[in-house]
Amino acid sequence: MISKELILKNLDNTIDKTQFDFGSFKKGKVRDNYILDDKLIMIATDRQSAFDRILANVPFKGQVLTQTSVFWFENTEDIIQNHKIAHPDPNVVVCKKLTVFPVEVVVRGYITGVTNTAVWTAYKSGVRNFCGNPLPDGLKKNQKLEKPIITPTTKSKDHDEKISGKDVLKRNLMTKDQWEYVSKKAIELFKRGTEIAKQNGLILVDTKYEFGYDDKGNIYLIDEIHTPDSSRYWIKDTYKKRFEKGEEPENIDKEFLRLWFKKNCDPYNDKVLPEAPDSLVVELSRRYIMLYEMITGNEFAPRTGNLKQEIKKNIQEYLEDAE
Ligand SMILES: Nc1ncnc2c1ncn2[C@@H]1O[C@H](COP(=O)(O)OP(=O)(O)O)[C@@H](O)[C@H]1O
Numbered sequence: 279m280i281s282k283e284l285i286l287k288n289l290d291n292t293i294d295k296t297q298f299d300f301g302s303f304k305k306g307k308v309r310d311n312y313i314l315d316d317k318l319i320m321i322a323t324d325r326q327s328a329f330d331r332i333l334a335n336v337p338f339k340g341q342v343l344t345q346t347s348v349f350w351f352e353n354t355e356d357i358i359q360n361h362k363i364a365h366p367d368p369n370v371v372v373c374k375k376l377t378v379f380p381v382e383v384v385v386r387g388y389i390t391g392v393t394n395t396a397v398w399t400a401y402k403s404g405v406r407n408f409c410g411n412p413l414p415d416g417l418k419k420n421q422k423l424e425k426p427i428i429t430p431t432t433k434s435k436d437h438d439e440k441i442s443g444k445d446v447l448k449r450n451l452m453t454k455d456q457w458e459y460v461s462k463k464a465i466e467l468f469k470r471g472t473e474i475a476k477q478n479g480l481i482l483v484d485t486k487y488e489f490g491y492d493d494k495g496n497i498y499l500i501d502e503i504h505t506p507d508s509s510r511y512w513i514k515d516t517y518k519k520r521f522e523k524g525e526e527p528e529n530i531d532k533e534f535l536r537l538w539f540k541k542n543c544d545p546y547n548d549k550v551l552p553e554a555p556d557s558l559v560v561e562l563s564r565r566y567i568m569l570y571e572m573i574t575g576n577e578f579a580p581r582t583g584n585l586k587q588e589i590k591k592n593i594q595e596y597l598e599d600a601e
């Protein structure tokens with residue numbers, strides 16, 4: 279595990295945004311995407327988003343996201359083909375440009391969460407059917423569900439809406455065959471994720487998958503998979519004891535950063551946000567790296583050079599070779 283000093287030293291050496299001249303630019307919350315003919319070059323920046331804003335740039339975050347995703351793509355290829363063509367740089371995945379289904383396929387193995395849209399929040403207020411999934415009485419917060427459930431969300435610019443599998447069909451977001459295929463694959467992926475996480479001391483609590491299709495109708499897993507941005511992970515060793523005592527599981531997520539902003543400003547309305555304390559940003563970076571190392575069993579090899587220049591060069595070289 280790299281030292282806090284190294285993270286601290288790199289607080290200003292982060293990728294906030296890129297401006298390259300490869301193809302047409304499409305900015306996401308976290309990724310800078312460049313469309314080039316039938317390819318999509320996805321560059322994971324170090325932007326940390328929450329409340330639909332950027333809260334900070336976190337050293338090594340983009341690298342962790344990319345390398346975690348690549349690990350999972352390689353370890354799930356036998357379940358479903360994915361969009362990855364090449365990985366020419368620690369922050370970059372070159373993928374097949376596909377048509378994205380307007381549905382995020384969320385899979386949950388545990389009943390948890392604190393936000394207005396969380397399963398636990400709904401359950402606590404008496405809901406016993408969540409996105410088409412019946413839930414038994416008597417569940418406790420953070421309890422494992424009997425079987426993982428799928429709770430789809432529409433993918434839209436303004437606000438994501440929770441729906442059921444039936445709604446996916448009713449709204450013609452996918453055909454019946456497509457939905458059946460994708461939901462079967464999502465469960466298989468989640469099962470694989472759970473197994474590998476378990477071997478490495480982690481619980482994969484919940485996650486989100488995106489799927490897309492090519493012009494022949496072939497379906498692919500796209501975007502990112504089982505990253506700390508798209509998933510919740512808990513530490514396995516301490517889960518049971520804590521659950522039995524009614525304590526929160528040890529998590530590795532960005533909740534503490536969210537809480538800091540909620541305490542120190544109004545992140546939904548303030549025009550300018552205060553700067554997060556260095557110590558918090560360093561801690562978040564450390565947690566992302568720890569997660570990468572636990573999941574993959576690899577030691578994290580931080581890149582500390584001139585990041586944008588290296589990324590540009592690596593992509594350029596890839597494109598020249600691919601010609
Ligand atoms: N293979 C693909 N083809 C086309 N679009 C994709 C593919 N993989 C991912 N995407 C889209 O690219 C974007 C990735 O950037 P990101 O920062 O995650 O965006 P967002 O703010 O929408 O989450 C997402 O909108 C995702 O749906």
Ligand SMILES: [Mg+2]
Nearest residue numbers: 306307308501
């Ligand atoms: Mg995204």
